[in-house]
Amino acid sequence: MIGFRDYARQSLRNVYPVAANLQPVVSEELDFFVRARGDVLWSCELDADDIVTSARLIGELDPAQRSTFDMARELGTITAPELAARFTDQRIGPTAWNNRLSALASKGLLVERKQGKSKSFSPLLEIA
Numbered sequence: 001m002i003g004f005r006d007y008a009r010q011s012l013r014n015v016y017p018v019a020a021n022l023q024p025v026v027s028e029e030l031d032f033f034v035r036a037r038g039d040v041l042w043s044c045e046l047d048a049d050d051i052v053t054s055a056r057l058i059g060e061l062d063p064a065q066r067s068t069f070d071m072a073r074e075l076g077t078i079t080a081p082e083l084a085a086r087f088t089d090q091r092i093g094p095t096a097w098n099n100r101l102s103a104l105a106s107k108g109l110l111v112e113r114k115q116g117k118s119k120s121f122s123p124l125l126e127i128a
Helices: 002-011 024-036 063-075 080-086 094-106
Strands: 040-046 054-057 110-115 118-123
Touching: 002 094, 024 054, 024 080, 024 118, 063 080, 063 094, 063 118, 080 118, 094 110, 094 118
Parallel strands: none
Antiparallel strands: 040 054, 110 118
16 A cells, blocks of 8 residues: 555656555554554545545654644645744744645645645545
8 A cells, every 4th residue: 555655646646545444453454554664644434425434544643744734634725835924933934844745745645736836735635
């Protein structure tokens, strides 16, 4: 799963792999594996109509990535300059915010969209 996710995110920019309808034992093993790698990926349940339910992250983000991901979840669509302007108390510039957002996008957690010369980011799924 991780190898495919990494390949898709590097080669197929509009493909965002998500693990769906995992059995509990598989989810537990996958969580153990991605945590050991310091990685994370999306998991969810799909109902009979292929509607996403119970979206969650498997694995664990480091504190900086976690806070950035939580901000993206809370704010919806964001840009690095918006985060830098909004959170001046953290003394993180637009380049650092962009690096954090891009790292989350490379993991498939955020969707990256070009907006002129800048990029916007939004969560791929909503956490239930």
